[in-house]
Amino acid sequence: MSQKISKKHLFFTEKLLEWNRLYNNRKMPWKFEKDPYKIWISEIILQQTRVEQGTMYYNNFIKMFPNIIKLASASDAEVYKVWEGLGYYSRCRNLIATAKFIANEMRGVFPKSYDEILSLKGIGPYTAAAISSFAFNLPYAVVDGNVMRVLSRFFGISTSIDSNEGKKTFNELANLLLDKKQPAIYNQAIMDFGATVCKPQLPLCNQCNLASNCFSYKKNKVNEYPVKEKKLIKKERWFYYFIVRQKDSVWIRRREKKDIWQNLYEFVLLEKLTKLNVNEIIKSDEIQQTIGKSFTIKNIGEYYRQQLTHQTIHALFIEIEIKKTPIPEEYFAVKTAELEKLSFPKIIKDYIQKNTLPPSIK
Numbered sequence: 001m002s003q004k005i006s007k008k009h010l011f012f013t014e015k016l017l018e019w020n021r022l023y024n025n026r027k028m029p030w031k032f033e034k035d036p037y038k039i040w041i042s043e044i045i046l047q048q049t050r051v052e053q054g055t056m057y058y059n060n061f062i063k064m065f066p067n068i069i070k071l072a073s074a075s076d077a078e079v080y081k082v083w084e085g086l087g088y089y090s091r092c093r094n095l096i097a098t099a100k101f102i103a104n105e106m107r108g109v110f111p112k113s114y115d116e117i118l119s120l121k122g123i124g125p126y127t128a129a130a131i132s133s134f135a136f137n138l139p140y141a142v143v144d145g146n147v148m149r150v151l152s153r154f155f156g157i158s159t160s161i162d163s164n165e166g167k168k169t170f171n172e173l174a175n176l177l178l179d180k181k182q183p184a185i186y187n188q189a190i191m192d193f194g195a196t197v198c199k200p201q202l203p204l205c206n207q208c209n210l211a212s213n214c215f216s217y218k219k220n221k222v223n224e225y226p227v228k229e230k231k232l233i234k235k236e237r238w239f240y241y242f243i244v245r246q247k248d249s250v251w252i253r254r255r256e257k258k259d260i261w262q263n264l265y266e267f268v269l270l271e272k273l274t275k276l277n278v279n280e281i282i283k284s285d286e287i288q289q290t291i292g293k294s295f296t297i298k299n300i301g302e303y304y305r306q307q308l309t310h311q312t313i314h315a316l317f318i319e320i321e322i323k324k325t326p327i328p329e330e331y332f333a334v335k336t337a338e339l340e341k342l343s344f345p346k347i348i349k350d351y352i353q354k355n356t357l358p359p360s361i362k
C-alpha cells in the first residue's frame with residue numbers, strides 16, 4: 001500500500017466528512033463526550049455489544065460510577081452486578097483493575113497520551129485511538145471490523161482483514177485517510193458511516209454519496225468484501241444445571257476457572273460436549289458424586305441457548321429437592337430470596353426471571 005495520498009484518498013475523506021455534516025443523525029449518549037473516563041466505559045461496553053443494548057448498560061454504569069474514583073472504590077460485586085447480562089466478563093475484570101491502577105498509581109487522572117492509554121490493561125489499539133482522538137483530539141485513526149469493511153469495499157482491498165498483513169494494511173490506510181485537523185470528527189464519522197450506511201448486510205449503496213468512486217459498488221462486488229481468512233469454528237457446550245433446593249436455600253458456587261463467566265455464580269453444573277437425555281444426566285457419576293442418589297425431581301425446564309462469539313451454550317435446568325446431603329466443598333447454600341443480589345451469567349439470569357424459585361419447600 002503506497003503511503004502517498006491520491007485523489008481517491010482525498011475523495012474518500014472529503015465525502016465521508018460531507019456525509020457526516022449533511023446526513024449523519026446517529027445519536028448515542030456518549031457521542032461528543034470529552035471525558036476520557038466516560039469514553040473508555042462506552043468503548044469497552046460496545047465491544048461485542050450492540051448499541052441498543054449497550055446504551056442501557058452505559059447509562060446505568062455512569063449513574064452508579066460517575067467517575068474513575070467511584071469505580072475504583074466500589075466492591076467487585078457491585079461492579080459485576082451492573083455488568084450482569086452483558087457477557088465477556090473479562091472486560092469487567094479489566095475495567096476494575098484499570099480503574100484501581102489509575103486511582104492508586106496516577107492520582108485518579110486518566111492518562112493523556114496514546115502510548116500511556118494503550119499500556120492500560122484491557123485497552124487495545126482501537127480503544128486507545130478512540131479515547132485519544134475523542135478526548136484529546138490526537139491524530140490516531142480507529143480501526144475495527146466496521147472500518148475495515150468500509151475501506152475494503154471502497155478501495156477494493158482483497159487482503160483478509162483477520163491476517164496480520166491485513167491489519168497492517170488497513171491500519172496504514174486508515175491513518176492516511178484520517179483528517180489530522182479533526183480526528184475526533186473523522187473517527188466518529190467513519191464509525192457511524194460503517195454502522196448505518198456501509199452496513200455488514202444490505203449496505204445502502206443507492207443512497208451513498210461515496211458510491212461514484214466505490215470500487216466494489218462499481219464492479220458489483222459489494223458482497224465479496226471484506227475478505228476473511230479464517231472460518232470461525234464454533235464449539236457447542238451443553239450445561240446441565242441442577243438447582244439443588246434444600247429448605248429455603250439453593251446450592252451455588254462461583255466460577256473460578258479461566259473460562260467464560262469467570263467470577264459469576266452458577267448452580268450445580270454437569271458440563272458435556274454432547275446432548276444427553278435426562279436419565280443419562282441424572283445417573284452420571286459426576287452428579288451422583290456431587291448430589292448423591294437420593295433426591296426428588298421437581299421440575300425439568302426447556303433448553304436455553306446463548307450464542308457467544310466462539311461457542312454456543314445450551315443449558316437445561318433441573319430443579320431437585322434433597323433432604324440431608326452435605327454440601328460439597330466448592331458450593332454453598334444461599335437463600336432463594338437472596339439470589340437477585342448475586343451476579344449470574346445471562347442464561348441463568350433468564351431462567352431465574354422466567355421461573356420464580358419458591359422461597360421455601362413445603
Ligand code: SF4
Nearest residue numbers: 198205208211214217
Ligand atoms: S457504495 Fe456501498 S459499498 Fe461502497 S462505500 Fe457506499 S455503502 Fe459502502
